[in-house]
Amino acid sequence: MVEFEDKVKEVIEKTEIVCIGTCGKDGPHLVATWGDYIRTIGIQDTGTIVIPAGGYRKTEENLSTNDRVEVIIASKEVEGTNGMGKGFLFSGRGEIQESGEFAELAKSNFPWARGAFVISVEEINGLL
Numbered sequence: 001m002v003e004f005e006d007k008v009k010e011v012i013e014k015t016e017i018v019c020i021g022t023c024g025k026d027g028p029h030l031v032a033t034w035g036d037y038i039r040t041i042g043i044q045d046t047g048t049i050v051i052p053a054g055g056y057r058k059t060e061e062n063l064s065t066n067d068r069v070e071v072i073i074a075s076k077e078v079e080g081t082n083g084m085g086k087g088f089l090f091s092g093r094g095e096i097q098e099s100g101e102f103a104e105l106a107k108s109n110f111p112w113a114r115g116a117f118v119i120s121v122e123e124i125n126g127l128l
């Protein structure tokens, strides 16, 4: 379990999109969600990110053999080391949940969702 420190929270507040990478037998695979979706349901105290899952079928297939995920968030509106622009790389484990607390949270906020893409963040590295 990790803690989202203030600078991470600032970027979460401003990121427009969130990119999530998984790895399958045929190579890396990248998907996205909107920043405001994770601001609505996603950020849990426990270092968990909850994303509404409508698609993410290939992602789910990849997670069934390798649950490692990497996530990038970024914003030009947050000051980084060399001026405006800050990002973070989260590494962790992911799972698509179609029932349970997080799936219900996703479905009640996003009626098109079949469940939740739940990511447990294990490590955070600053970018920029």
Ligand SMILES: Cc1cc2nc3c(=O)[nH]c(=O)nc-3n(C[C@H](O)[C@H](O)[C@H](O)COP(=O)(O)O)c2cc1C
Pocket: 017, 030, 031, 032, 033, 034, 037, 051, 052, 053, 054, 055, 056, 057, 058, 059, 060
């Ligand atoms: C900016 C952006 C936001 C997206 N948000 C979601 C989302 O919240 N949930 C979702 O299921 N797919 C979302 N998608 C589509 C996914 O990135 C992905 O292409 C789709 O779910 C198929 O996933 P798969 O290739 O793992 O099967 C989004 C795509 C973009 C470009």
